[in-house]
Structures are given as C-alpha cells and as structure tokens.
Amino acid sequence: MINGNLKATYGADERVLNNRNKQMFVFGSIILLALFPLFADDYSVLMACKMGILLIAVVGVNVLTGYTGLVSLGHGAFVAIGAYSTVIFSNLFSGLPTGILPFIVVPMAIAVSALTGIIVGLPSLRVKGLYLAVATLAASFIVKFLIEQDLFAPWTGGIVGIDTPVPSLLGWELDNKREMYVLITALALGTMLAAQNLFRTRVGRAFIAIRDRDYSAEILGISLLRYKLMSFAISAGYCGLSGALGAYFFARILPEQFGLDLSLELVAALIVGGMGRTLGPLFGVVVVMLVPELIKISMAAATGGSLELARYTGPVQEIVFGLLLVFFLLKEPLGINQITDRILRSANRWPFARG
C-alpha cells in the first residue's frame, strides 16, 4: 500500500513488527514496564501484578473464544485448578528443594488445567454458541463446588481457603510484590508472544479457520476434533498458569475468588479489548481493572469520603461501570484494538490520506 513500506524478502514481510510505528510501540512499552517498579508506589505495583495475572488468563480465553470461536463461561474454573494445583502439589512435594519446586509444580498445574480443559471441551464437538457457553458454565460451578467440599478440605482448605507458598526460583525468594511484578510481567509478555506466534503458524491458522467456516476447514484437512480440543487445552493451560501465579501472588486463596464472576470478567475483558486480536486482551484488562479504580477515586472525591454515603457508592460504581461498557460496545463493537488499529494505520500513512 502507499506508505513506502515495501519488503524485499518474504522473511521481512512475515515479521510481526513490520513497520517502525509498531516497533516503537512495543519496545517503548517494554521499557516503560521495566522502569515502572522503580518509580511506582506499592499500590500501583499491586494493581499491575493483578492485571498481569488476569491478562494471562484473558490471552487464554482469546485463543478459544477470539480465535477458535468457541464461547466459554467456565474459564474461571481453569484458573482455580491452576491455583489449587500449585498449592496442593507444593504441599505434596514439600520434600524437594524449594528453589526448583516452582519449575516442577507450575508445569504440572498447567498440565492439570489443560487436561481438564480437554474434558470440558468435549461438548464443543456437538454444540456451538450459546449451548456451548451453558455447557462450560457447568465447569465453573462444579470445580468451585468440589473445592468447597469438606471431603477435599485436607488438600484444598475447603470454604475457608488455604495459605499459599512463597515461590523461590533457584534460591531467589519472591517474597515482595516488586519481585513478583518482575516474574508476572515477564510471563505475561512471554505468553502474549507465544500466542502471537501460534497464529503465525499452521496450528493457529487452523483455529481461525474453524471459527470462520468449520466445514471449509475440514475440507482443507483440519480435524475439528483434534483442533477444537487443542484450543481448549491451550486456553485452559494459559488460565492454569494465571492461577499458579495468582497462588504465588496472594497469601491465601479462597474458592469464591474463582466463581462465575471471574469467568465473566475474563470474557468481558476480551470483548472490550477486541476478540481475536493479539493486543485485545491487554487493552481489555487495562479497562476492566483501571476504570473501576478511576470510578472509585472520583466517587470518593465527589462524596468527600463520607461514610454515610459509602453504602451507596459501591453499587453505584458497578452501575456506572456497566453503563460505560454498554456505551463503549455500542460505539466500538470490535473493541479497543480497533481504535488503536485506526490510529496506527493513519500514523503509517502519514502524511497521506487517512483511511
């Protein structure tokens, strides 16, 4: 197109950051993220860590819902499985040196989540759309129910939750939030990169093909059974990693952290950010985590921190947030990623016509 952005080799044309604006955006963001903990206060670091944890799960949901077109309302369950598996395996293998424990426990937690994902994904071979959403909804309830049972309480802690271990990577004790920030940010960037790479190769393309037209995908040699279940496994695995980080980050985990609310939040973040786009989850998470904060701060300023009004401000915050989401989706149904795309496109074409 008319922006002097022509390539001489296929290799150069296949790059993701194929122009200077994208490179500046990505490398600039990474530098900002690296400098962030040096200047930010504790509360900002805490928020950033929570956003990173949620981001990894939303990237997972994006693989399934955004790219493969299979709606799931049960992904909170996979986050729960990741978190509880991390705690349970850490306790089971407490004899091992603590420095290597996370390298064994976290992959196991991811594997357990991914396997559960395959089981939950089985209905997707027969049902689509809303029906599948309802089928996966069951996963949310069943997993939470099982965790809360007294029968499993010796391992899960039951309804009152369980204390989590402090991670130690080869002797590096991650016992404060700033150290966790480093780990979480690195993993969040790594998982986003992995997802981006996935969709440059045959596996990811097969997922998109299934989303866009499943019978046409079959005719090209894509086995629906194999790829739908693979998509479920990958997205559940991502959620498992998110849960494992959550377990390390919070001092204690409780069953109600992983209820239907979480599953819905994951899907909401994805829709707001932009489904089936690499950066969609990032934008979505920033909105669902930061906008309620901003509303809270502005409400507090408006009421002057009055305690009498406090019981109204909570619900009003949620209503305002809900209305903002609806308004936003009406204006930009394809998510924030669509807005950033437009900005990037006109930047690339500058000083020629926008479009």
Add this chain to the structure above:
Amino acid sequence: MLSISDLYLSFGGIKALQGVSFDAKAGEITGVIGPNGAGKTSLFNAISGFYAPNRGTVTFDGSDITGISPDKRASLGMARTFQNIALFRGMTVLDNIKLGGHTRLNTGLFSSFKYFGSARREELELRRDIEERVIDFLEIDHIRKYPITMLSYGLQKRVELARALAMKPRVLLLDEPVAGMNREETADMARFILDVQEQFGTTILLVEHDMHMVMDICSHIVVLNFGQQIASGTPAEVSQNPAVIEAYLGAAA
C-alpha cells in the same frame, strides 16, 4: 483416479442419488451437469465425505475412501471449492491460501509457540511456494494482503481456487466455479482451470450450469437428473443424447 461406483444416497424419502457410477480419468477434466435438484452437489458432498452414501463406493487412486472423514481425504490429495464461496472471511487472502498448505506442514504446538527455528523455516518455505506456484499463477498478487470481504465475487472465487491449489491436490472438485460470473470472468476462470490441468496434471471434476464452458473444457461429461445418471460420454455424445435433451428442454411434442 477417482471412481464412483453405484452410489445411492437418500434423505428420508428424498432419493438424492440413485446408482451413480463413473470414473474421473487421471489428468482429465470431467464435468457433472444436470438441472437444478439433480443431485450434483449431493454427489460432491458424498465424494468429499460430508454425506455418507447408503450404498456404493468412492475409490480414490485404487483405495476405497467411502467411510473416511473429509479431513483425511484432504491429506490423500483431494481438494474442493464450494458453490457458495466458503472462504475464511476474517483473514487476508494470503492467510486463506496458506491454510491450503495445512496438511503439508508439520509444525507442532510447541514449535509454534516458539516460532523461531523450524516453524519459521517451514512458514517461509510455504510462503515462497504459494507465491511462486499459486499467487503468481492465478494473477492475484495485487490483492494478497486484502481481507476477503474487500474482494469482488469473481476474485473471491479465484482465491478459493488458489486455496485449493495450495494443497497440491491430485484431484480437484470444483462446485460451480463460474456461477454468477459475467462472461469475462467466466472466460478467465475457464482459462485458469485449463491451465491447472495442463501445468499440474491435476484430475478435475467439476459441476457447472454454464453449458458452453462445460462443453468447451471437459473431456468427459456425466449427466444427472433427479438423482439418476441419464447419460455419460464425450461432450459431442452427450449433447446428441435424446434423454439429455429431454431433461433440459422437455420432450418433443
């Protein structure tokens, strides 16, 4: 190459195919024609594995493929296009065509995540192959980065053919490749189909309503009417066959 023998297919009381038998000879273009509702698309769906026939067999390159799934048929070298374009609308032209290479690639999940290394090598090799063998051949290099939704109907049909060619098929099933096209687009498509046969030696089976095109490019024609095979032979034989004339024009008074 592809041989259909005594195929029966019914949906409840509707008999879509009743004893269809013919061979698509290797390296030749075989046409299937018939009035609306004759069972042409049902025949294609049975050949590509979407419908399981009640009786009869589909033999591909000497092996019986009647019971195997569509995706396995693709890996054997069978490609097809659809009457209503079945492209992936959320992707660019290039990505659509790349999907045609799916069965020829081996990148696994973990090398996909990593990308650099074997996955990248394989992707670049696929890109080169597609560019040189398919995109250049079908003259669609100017639209390769466009989203499907931006293309005209005729070009979409051509991209669908490109995707099928990216599979390096041994048998190509074309379901109404020129339906809804103007004369110029039809001539282009006919030329591309002949070029495919000539350059790649692909065996082609096509369903089409455009009689001129079918008569011009096919070496063998099968005529269906109400699920029954009423004639089969060279274009000259078929066009003289009284049963065919009756099916198309009605019986002489």
